[in-house]
Amino acid sequence: MDVVPKLPIGEWMEGFVEVLGQYKGVLFDPVSIVISTMVTYCSTVLAEIPSLILILLLGAAAWVFAGRASMVFTVVGLSLIHNLGYWDETMETLGLVLTATMISIAIGIPVGILCARYDTFRNLVTPILDLMQTMPAFVYLIPAIFFFGLGEVPGVIASVIFALPPIVRLTNLGIRQVPAEMEEAADAFGATGWQKLVKVQLPYAKSTILAGVNQCIMLALSMVVIAAMIGAKGLGADVYRAVSQVDIGRGFEAGLSIVIIAIVLDRLTQHAGKKERNI
Amino acid sequence: MPKMKVYQLTKVFGKQPELALKLLAEGRTKEQIYKQTGQSIGVNQVSFEVEEGEIFVIMGLSGSGKSTLIRLCNRLIDPTSGSIEIDGEEIVDMKASALREVRRKKLGMVFQNFALFPQRTVRENVEFGLEIQQVPPGLRQEKAREALALVGLTEWENAYPDQLSGGMRQRVGLARALANNPDILLMDEAFSALDPLIRKDMQDELLELQMTMKKTILFITHDLHEALRLGDRIAFMKDGQIIQIGRPEEIMADPADEFVRKFVEDADLSRVLVAENVMKRAEAITPDKGARVALQLMMDNGVSSLYVVDKKRTLLGLITAYDVSLAIGTGDSLETIMKTDLPTVSPDARLHSLFPMMADLHVPIAVVGEQQRLLGVIVKGAVLGGLVGKVNVQEHQRAEVMSDGRRA
Numbered sequence: 001m002d003v004v005p006k007l008p009i010g011e012w013m014e015g016f017v018e019v020l021g022q023y024k025g026v027l028f029d030p031v032s033i034v035i036s037t038m039v040t041y042c043s044t045v046l047a048e049i050p051s052l053i054l055i056l057l058l059g060a061a062a063w064v065f066a067g068r069a070s071m072v073f074t075v076v077g078l079s080l081i082h083n084l085g086y087w088d089e090t091m092e093t094l095g096l097v098l099t100a101t102m103i104s105i106a107i108g109i110p111v112g113i114l115c116a117r118y119d120t121f122r123n124l125v126t127p128i129l130d131l132m133q134t135m136p137a138f139v140y141l142i143p144a145i146f147f148f149g150l151g152e153v154p155g156v157i158a159s160v161i162f163a164l165p166p167i168v169r170l171t172n173l174g175i176r177q178v179p180a181e182m183e184e185a186a187d188a189f190g191a192t193g194w195q196k197l198v199k200v201q202l203p204y205a206k207s208t209i210l211a212g213v214n215q216c217i218m219l220a221l222s223m224v225v226i227a228a229m230i231g232a233k234g235l236g237a238d239v240y241r242a243v244s245q246v247d248i249g250r251g252f253e254a255g256l257s258i259v260i261i262a263i264v265l266d267r268l269t270q271h272a273g274k275k276e277r278n279i
Numbered sequence: 280m281p282k283m284k285v286y287q288l289t290k291v292f293g294k295q296p297e298l299a300l301k302l303l304a305e306g307r308t309k310e311q312i313y314k315q316t317g318q319s320i321g322v323n324q325v326s327f328e329v330e331e332g333e334i335f336v337i338m339g340l341s342g343s344g345k346s347t348l349i350r351l352c353n354r355l356i357d358p359t360s361g362s363i364e365i366d367g368e369e370i371v372d373m374k375a376s377a378l379r380e381v382r383r384k385k386l387g388m389v390f391q392n393f394a395l396f397p398q399r400t401v402r403e404n405v406e407f408g409l410e411i412q413q414v415p416p417g418l419r420q421e422k423a424r425e426a427l428a429l430v431g432l433t434e435w436e437n438a439y440p441d442q443l444s445g446g447m448r449q450r451v452g453l454a455r456a457l458a459n460n461p462d463i464l465l466m467d468e469a470f471s472a473l474d475p476l477i478r479k480d481m482q483d484e485l486l487e488l489q490m491t492m493k494k495t496i497l498f499i500t501h502d503l504h505e506a507l508r509l510g511d512r513i514a515f516m517k518d519g520q521i522i523q524i525g526r527p528e529e530i531m532a533d534p535a536d537e538f539v540r541k542f543v544e545d546a547d548l549s550r551v552l553v554a555e556n557v558m559k560r561a562e563a564i565t566p567d568k569g570a571r572v573a574l575q576l577m578m579d580n581g582v583s584s585l586y587v588v589d590k591k592r593t594l595l596g597l598i599t600a601y602d603v604s605l606a607i608g609t610g611d612s613l614e615t616i617m618k619t620d621l622p623t624v625s626p627d628a629r630l631h632s633l634f635p636m637m638a639d640l641h642v643p644i645a646v647v648g649e650q651q652r653l654l655g656v657i658v659k660g661a662v663l664g665g666l667v668g669k670v671n672v673q674e675h676q677r678a679e680v681m682s683d684g685r686r687a
Binding site for chain 2 (some may be wrong): 052179181182184185187188189190191192195200201203204206
């Protein structure tokens with residue numbers, strides 16, 4: 001086994017990160033500014049809305065998209081969070097999750113479309129997606145801190161890395177599931193590639209893609225505690241602090257708030273795709 | 280000029296189509312080439328012409344290459360070699376944008392499994408072809424409604440495809456293809472997914488629509504009865520090749536080989552053959568002749584009755600030998616003794632529609648064309664003869680499978 005000397009993969013990676021670090025000002029600072037602006041904007045807007053109104057708005061949305069039971073759960077659950085005193089932290093967490101989701105959608109859907117169109121591209125992307133989902137988050141947090149500093153930006157980056165793959169995978173799957181005859185119909189009537197995508201493939205794949213978005217939100221939410229370890233604010237920070245101080249009560253309350261948010265977001269997005277066809 | 284002209288069209292599925300083409304040119308068979316190169320020949324040097332306003336049926340079993348062939352015609356599949364001309368315009372080497380124009384303006388397609396868009400309403404489905412041509416919404420809705428009215432689905436325009444039955448869905452498919460007002464309809468096993476009774480309704484409806492629309496229709500099917508019902512001409516396909524092209528009655532009467540013969544053996548001839556195919560020459564006389572002449576004519580021809588016609592061969596009546604022999608005694612003219620209440624049929628009446636008529640008749644049935652012109656006569660013996668394959672196929676309508684030299 002010792003015939004081959006140890007491969008210096010670790011050294012290569014360090015060298016690679018170092019080279020990237022030299023171009024930090026060009027490569028990462030613009031990204032950092034965009035992300036922190038988005039997070040701040042989302043959190044501020046959410047925090048500005050009076051809590052009662054936001055609870056009612058989300059309740060109404062739950063009623064429209066997911067029915068009465070979900071509406072009741074949303075109103076009661078969010079009121080409970082408010083009562084426990086985690087409202088501001090919840091808004092910060094939502095800001096983080098929304099930002100990570102928007103970035104994931106913006107990258108994931110186009111990449112998924114390309115995967116569906118070109119087999120070679122998909123074969124190239126699939127192992128990268130596997131890597132993103134299985135590589136322990138702490139491993140890529142180290143370079144993320146190096147590039148983006150502490151705070152919510154590396155938190156969002158970590159969330160995107162973890163939450164992006166399902167959108168790519170399900171967009172690819174959704175488009176590949178469009179029946180061949182339906183694509184032929186689009187071609188036979190003289191549709192351009194773009195028209196076929198927008199008028200036939202994406203509408204057909206919509207519910208699958210939305211399932212990907214739903215998964216993406218859930219995964220982003222699951223990253224909030226890890227994000228908190230590198231300085232992101234929100235409910236994750238409370239959980240993290242409770243862990244380090246062995247504060248059972250506080251940990252449970254913050255954890256419960258995360259669960260409530262997760263269920264509310266899940267119900268809202270899970271049914272959004274299906275609702276309009278039940279006429 | 281034919282509406283559509285396909286010449287030596289070939290499709291090879293595989294990585295080295297040139298090699299397969301070379302072997303084909305050397306006269307190797309599909310199997311030999313598959314064994315030698317692993318490439319399969321989907322469509323093998325197929326040539327045919329479709330005339331304007333004709334329903335041209337391509338008939339074959341699964342794997343015969345018929346679905347590939349229809350997809351080559353609008354280049355959903357690109358041919359390996361050969362040519363396809365539509366209105367004299369070659370489409371095989373056409374650029375993508377020009378091809379799109381041809382697909383938008385000239386070709387409509389109907390699919391076996393309907394291929395409707397589930398997230399669109401019936402009307403939005405029908406609008407699809409116009410929508411991608413950027414026709415303004417008001418106009419395309421109007422055209423879509425017209426097309427839906429043609430197929431009798433006006434009230435369903437706001438329904439979704441999954442709310443419709445199979446037959447209704449295919450009507451939407453047909454309306455979608457008609458909304459663009461294309462010259463040519465490509466119908467790929469359009470009715471095969473439907474129940475037999477509904478299939479028959481749809482066939483009738485297509486024939487009815489065709490009477491007014493006069494589209495050029497290329498229709499693919501594996502169902503011989505469908506082919507015989509719909510086709511003005513039928514092309515038989517096997518192993519990627521066309522074996523025989525001809526009118527239904529020609530194929531029934533004169534199958535090109537054992538394969539076609541086996542196929543048509545099961546067909547009910549009475550639903551294929553028409554009066555014209557089995558009629559005999561009608562013996563006739565003009566009314567100014569006397570009874571004696573009539574009797575002599577009957578004896579000469581060995582018949583017991585004669586049709587009375589005027590100079591333009593318009594049918595006036597029928598005289599029998601018995602009446603004529605009486606008239607010789609009384610001196611009555613032929614016009615006074617002839618029967619005028621005669622059974623007549625048009626030359627394109629199907630034989631099976633004649634059976635009930637013939638059952639209670641003792642006189643032959645006259646075949647008359649326009650303005651009651653006498654064309655022939657149908658006697659029982661001739662009908663039975665037709666059912667066992669003795670039919671009149673005129674020389675000029677004989678089956679013609681085009682040979683290589685035809686194009687020049």
